[in-house]
Amino acid sequence: MSPDLTLTPVRLGTDAADEDGQLVFAGDFLVAVLVRLAEGHEAVGHWFLEHGFGRLHVTVPPTFSDLQAAKHWIAGRLSGIPAGGSRLSP
Numbered sequence: 001m002s003p004d005l006t007l008t009p010v011r012l013g014t015d016a017a018d019e020d021g022q023l024v025f026a027g028d029f030l031v032a033v034l035v036r037l038a039e040g041h042e043a044v045g046h047w048f049l050e051h052g053f054g055r056l057h058v059t060v061p062p063t064f065s066d067l068q069a070a071k072h073w074i075a076g077r078l079s080g081i082p083a084g085g086s087r088l089s090p
Helices: 067-078
Strands: 005-011 020-026 029-036 047-052
Touching (some): 029 067, 047 067
Antiparallel strands (some): 005 020, 020 029, 029 047
């Protein structure tokens, strides 16, 4: 079963131009913070996993071409299925 994800736009108080963000909720739980990459990044306009909680915490945070791709990755991780397709241990 896919988790019910809700995205809420926010502005991030950073010292960089990357201030467009999205809070990602699975039900009532905040599970991730995404930020849109601004000028100065190779992938301008793409979304970056600024912080993931629980199963979304990764050593090398991914970048996504759009919010739909981010939601797909997040839903898979929360369901226990990483990008490679094998089930994660609880």
